[in-house]
Amino acid sequence: MNFFEQQDAARRHTTRLVVLFLLAVVAIVVAVNIVAALAFMGVSTDRLTGAGRIGVSGSFYVFVTLATLALIAGGSLVQIMSLAGGGAALARMMGARPLSRASTDPAERRLLNVVEEMAIASGTAVPQVFVMDDQQTINAFAAGFSPSEAAVVVTRGTLETLNRDELQGVIGHEFSHILNGDMRLNLRLMGVLGGILLLATLGRMLARSSSRSNSKGSSFVLLGFGLIAIGYIGVFFGRLIQASVSRQREFLADASSVQFTRNRDGIGGALAKISQAGSRVEHPRAGEASHMFFGEAIASGFGSLMATHPPVQERLERIYGRPVAISDIVARSAPAAASPPEHAGVSGFAGGNEFGRGAGERRSAGAEVQTMVKTAATAVIAAVGDVSTRHVDYAASLLDALPQQVRELTRNAQGAKQAMFGLVFALGGPAKLTQMDLLRASGEDAELVATIAAEVQGLGKVARLPLIALAAPTLKSLAPAQRAAFLVLLQQLIEADRRVTLEEFVVATMLEATLGERAGRAVPVTYRTLEPLAEDARLILSLIAHAVQADSAAAFDKGLKELGLALTLIDVSAISLVDVKAALARLNQLAPMQKPRLVKALVHCALADGKLSLTDAELLRAICSTLDSPLPPFLEAMPYAA
Secondary structure, three states, rough: HHHHHHHHHHHHHHHHHHHHHHHHHHHHHHHHHHHHHHHHHOOOOOOOOOOOHHHOOHHHHHHHHHHHHHHHHHHHHHHHOOOOOOOHHHHHHHHEOOOOOOOHHHHHHHHHHHHHHHHHHHHHOOOOOEEEOOOOOOOOOEEOHHHHEEEEEEEEHHHHOHHHHHHHHHHHHHHHHHHHHHHHHHHHHHHHHHHHHHHHHHHHHHHHHOOOOHHHHHHHHHHHHHHHHHHHHHHHHHHHHHHHHHHHHHHHHHHHHHHHHOOHHHHHHHHHHHHHOOOOOOOOOOOOOHEEEEOOOOOOOHHHHHOOOOOOHHHHHHHHHOOOOHHHHHHHHHHHOOOOOOOOOOOOOOOOOHHHHHHHHHHOOHHHOOOOOOOOOHHHHHHHHOOHHHHHHHHHHHHOOHHHHHHHOOHHHHHHHEEEEEEHHHHHHHHHHHHHHHHHHHOOOOHHHHHHHHHHHHHHHHHHHHHHHHHHHOOOOOOOHHHHHHHHHHHHHHHOOOOOOHHHHHHHHHHHHHOOOOOOOOOOEEOOOOHHHHHHHHHHHHHHHHHHOHHHHHHHHHHHHHHHHOOOOHHHHHOHHHHHHHHHHOOOOOOOHHHHHHHHHHHHHHOOOOOOHHHHHHHHHHHHHOOOOOOOHHHHHHOOOO
């Protein structure tokens, strides 16, 4: 299945799960009514007469039903609200520590490097990274509502036990969950399960508080234990559904990890070591998130029936395509300490590309602009959400070749801000004095930004999106007000010359997608077809046609054929950045299987003459990113790509 099919499959799973959970809720409501009636029958001094009148009263059952539904809904709402912060909120809920991007710990630096490689290779934002320091077993999970605000969490045991290849296999597995829509599904599962769990919690409280030996107390004890039993019965069925879905998605993620890395021993070695070191997570809320982990986080208690993950041996046999001995895999696995340090040259590409050359040897900007990717539109569509080994190798080479001082800038909030200001400053034309004044008025070191801009400009156009990807997770650590102020100043710098270039639009769009007001929020599926958003599609298609192709009318018409709508090209003077942002926000609310239609139209428009410059490829990738349809780098446009 392709990216969009996987997104749709995850959404269909969500719908099915909601239906099944609703059926479970109905069964729970009936059971609670029965238990409540029996309990209140015991309150009456005359169990044969008085209680009968209580038990058969219609208002009694209505009250119990409404109270039960309110408890379940309230519990689910509280759980959902606690997860409103997305992946980072869940990571903190599980006791994980946000990993500083400035960390000097070799194991932590290795993890950050692997995550950055996979993000750049897949065209997604670099996730925030967390570590569960008190967990010595091997496990990990990815969480979030969208790829732009994902968080990756690993245990301390994962860092200390796995070598680099194995760690890459685990991270590749988690990126599959990010790309295939599993994260949102998993968070919804947690929300629903929280409502049913509340019944069990209330039952325990009621049983404890009413344990005194009197007739009323004994009845409430009965009610309490009844609620406990009903709550856990609900949880049993909820987790049964949860487990069946999770197991199938785990097989897919394992296969994707092998596809990304072309190394079966990476993820295979990690799974083999789990069989020795274990994957259990000792945390009070581990059960709620058990379906999200790389390995089995809790003991199921019911064997494979309730297991959220397939047996390790079965996963290994699917990975290798044959029966394998765990001891053989472990025997040929290098220890974690033998992994190479994370520094320039680790991937063997340093000095072999544009970044490794001296300033006088770097390719000129003019030559770089002329670099064209020649490809078919169908190939671009197929690349959405797809990562190859070549992409991972390219990302590794690019990161290795970035000057250390530039990478260091992106590892702290102030440096990341200055790097992004420098990126915009390097793109500016005649308005540099105005930009300097804006920076000084905002309390920024304008001279330092100008120095950074010169360094960034020397890196070439190909470094633009990777630098944004590296800076974004650091900038996410800023308070909401600080992020908003940063984006306002960035926009002022862009508009200082009263125009917005294509390159500036790309920078603004990518940073808005990861740091803006809507970033991190669950995007609802509001539109089942593209037709209600015809004007929005027209605007974005017109933008692509004017920006990318000399014959904009012909390019627009070529894209229009994929849409099948009667639309006309919008004049370039009528296209505003504000309108484009609003249109992209609405288009992102399309159903997953409607997005290929739009992406195909944009790609056919951009490739009307069969060629795409590096700058134009950036524009296409930026727009696809805002539609949660990440495009990996166009390697054909990278003259030094391995």
